Amino acid sequence: MTGAERIVHTTCPYCGTGCGVEARISPSGRVEVAGDRGHPANFGRLCVKGAALAETLTHEGRLLHPIVNGTRASWRTAIDHVAGNFRRTIEAHGRESVALYVSGQMLTEDYYVANKLMKGFIGSANIDTNSRLCMASSVAGHKRAFGADIVPNVYEDIEEADLVVLVGSNLAWCHPVLFQRLDRAKAARPGMRVVNIDPRRTATSEIAHLQLSLKPGSDVALFLGLLRFLEKSGRRDADYVRAHTSGVEEALQVAQVWSLPEVAAATGLDEMLIERFYEIFAATERTLTIYSQGVNQSSAGTDKVNAILNCHLSTGRIGRPGAGPFSVTGQPNAMGGREVGGLSNQLACHMELDDPRSRELVKRFWGAETIADRAGLKAVELFEAVGDGRIKALWIIGTNPVDSLPEADKVKRALAACPFVVVSDAMAQTDTAAFAHVALPARPWGEKDGVVTNSERRISRQRALLPAAGEAMPDWWIICRVARAMGAEGFDYAGPAEIFREYAALSGHLNDGGRAFDISACQEIGAAEYERLRPFQWPWRRGEAAGATPKRFFAEGRFFTPDGRARFVATPFRPPESRRSAKTPYVLNTGRMRDQWHTMTRTGLAPSLSQHIAEPFVEIHPDDAARVGLQPAGLACLSNEHGSTILRALVTDRQQRGALFAPIHWTDQNAGAARIDALVAARVDPVSGQPESKASVARIEPWPAAWHGFALTREKPGRIAADYWAMARTGFGWRIELAGQKEPADWDAFACGLLGKDESSGARLAYAQDARLGARRWIFSQNGRPTGLLFVEREPVAASRAFLCAEFEKAEACDARALLAGRSPTGVSDDGRMVCVCHGVGANTIEAAIADRACDDLDAVGRLTRAGTGCGSCRPEIQRMLRGAETQKPAAQISPGVRLVESLE
CATH class of the missing domain: 3.40.228.10 (Dimethylsulfoxide Reductase, domain 2)
Structure with a gap:
């Protein structure tokens, strides 16, 4: 009803847990999210990322219109250009010369039509998904x-x-x-x-x-x-x-x-x-x-x-x-992609490419003139084929391989050399989009509509909350328009419900129980039923009531092998393929952080999600740090034959001796040299083709800096003229860590350029210098409110980030002298680095509660500070604080109570 609040039940777009989300949309379009208490995956709970989803519903940074060769184009022009290039490439070089690289972020309906286009109409299995990297x-x-x-x-x-x-x-x-x-x-x-x-x-x-x-x-x-x-x-x-x-x-x-x-x-x-x-x-x-x-x-x-x-x-x-x-799966629809057949060695709906009967079944069902008859290229192989010229036209949908694939610099070079690259994405500026000849604006979470499958085989609806931004369209619509422009039949769907019906029908077509995946109960579902569809687990066969099938498989000991027996598999032990050497003596492990997701194109929009850890880092054991001369919180250079990065050192005995850990999330969009997958070797499992992202090898050494800096600004800076930089979103703008091996010739010009200030800006400047420490501090303000800040010192900047950010958040005028000091005036609390994002509780507050109030368990800390009483994601960290297990200490203290660099734990 016009003017009334709407409530929409959808699912979270992050990990494979598949949590239900209840979104409340006001008449003005303001969105609030909470966990869906009726969803069986989470019963109302959300993690900190899910709880912050409303913060990501912005048009900032969005790709709003089709772009062809750098120029805005109509959808018709863009579709015809993509279809024409793919058609001409196939005519000249064969159907194996084109490929699609898709994503576990796609909805099932998007996946289905992409698979149908590639394996059915084109007749090649050169379609693979970034789920190859995780599952x-x-x-x-x-x-x-x-x-x-x-x-x-x-x-x-x-x-x-x-x-x-x-x-x-x-x-x-x-x-x-x-x-x-x-x-x-x-x-x-x-x-x-x-x-x-x-x-x-x-x-x-x-x-x-x-x-x-x-x-x-x-x-x-x-x-x-x-x-x-x-x-x-x-x-x-x-x-x-x-x-x-x-x-x-x-x-x-x-x-x-x-x-x-x-x-x-x-x-x-x-x-x-x-x-x-x-x-x-x-x-x-x-x-x-x-x-x-x-x-x-x-x-x-x-x-x-x-x-x-x-x-x-x-x-x-x-x-x-x-x-x-x-x-447990890593992406929201990694399971859905596996069911659809999104991997290059699958056909569709749990049918196999190497089975002639299955190929004929799918070919007839789709009404295709041809069908892929052999496995296509897996992700790493696919980009190798792009690099050596075998793949001449590539369509990337909803993923960022320049940052997520192993030997990522090699992927960059491959895309740069590829004759025709199409990128479908919601965001205009990604490291992969930089190589697109055609960029197609897709709808992200909150605007798109379809289904996903979680780790326990539960299919749930993901529903649109808001109108699409600009000219953005659903992935299924884009794929079907390109297919039709290429001359394909069977792609004239009215919407995702029609695609879902066809998909459900294929799952049950000539399925006598020999295929586990069967959702044929949904093959005649109407548009209204589809809209109301409640979460369900497969299988759900035609004629059965929802939930009639036992929820667990194999309880009766029957399996889907030819003789119905499960197979033991002999598994000889093989160590990781990358071996340590004198040049690369450390094992490099990579992985996720608590509050970020993939390459931060969505989570990077949410200020609250950058409060926990705002800078890329590498974990190293204290003995190894001492051996290479690396100070806690110092900058470290990681390198091997494939690439190099510069990361902040987190010295901790949580890490084994001889091993390193670095997160995967930073890209060239938010840091100067932190793309960790540039160092990951493209070694793959011989059966699955999945790369070995947990055991590459590298060397680590101190990265000597002539100066270090910390900046706050209300406006996003353009090019940052520093050897090292890392930028994170805040509620008022941006925070930036900086360092360089050579000082700028003109520090004032550097500060003004970084913060976007000049004589015409009308900003007032406060400046302080300490030659003994090599310290310089600039603060720009207007009407008493700070608009930009830069602190520079020879050593990592001794200033409370939490205090400075809090001052910038304030609506009223601030004390410039306190800002120049970089710390709270005496008697003013400094909450410290953020631990509990839900309730804004920092480490200093929690530590004080533990020390001063004798809080001896999580519940006591929660009652006193509220920390850990929201989504609960921070509870393990609070538990570690209670046990006194934090080993990362401040590197030094230049003045009482001021930490050199905040702990990254």
């Missing part, structure tokens, strides 16, 4: 063991389990809502146990009874030893193995040599610790193993998956309440 090894492992890509368990198994084993998953930061579910289950059932297997001690370690910090890449050895232990100790479920599996003898033969001493040597773990884990696993019937990127992103990722699955098959703990292997 392909799980897909391959599932198919080898179960005969189909099936996650057998459901989220409620977290509450049902007596033992949860986390492998290669920083659940607390990467799937925070699931972590909170585990935390609550553990609190409600004190007998429940948690084992965390990860080379790093992460926020997730705070919940673990047992932390196994094994050597990077040694997971297979650990689980081979477990398989052997189960056999030798008589814990194998012989009846289950005999009745429902095959291949156990071959698997055990490989595991035979993995005694405790052998496992200890390979993993670096103490034998007693290993044996304790084995005993707990063997003795606990309801064991749930949750694994993620630390398992998948490996040159032995598929073997890691099967090594885990072997142990569950050996004990018969699969498909039962609280028991089974559970792969």
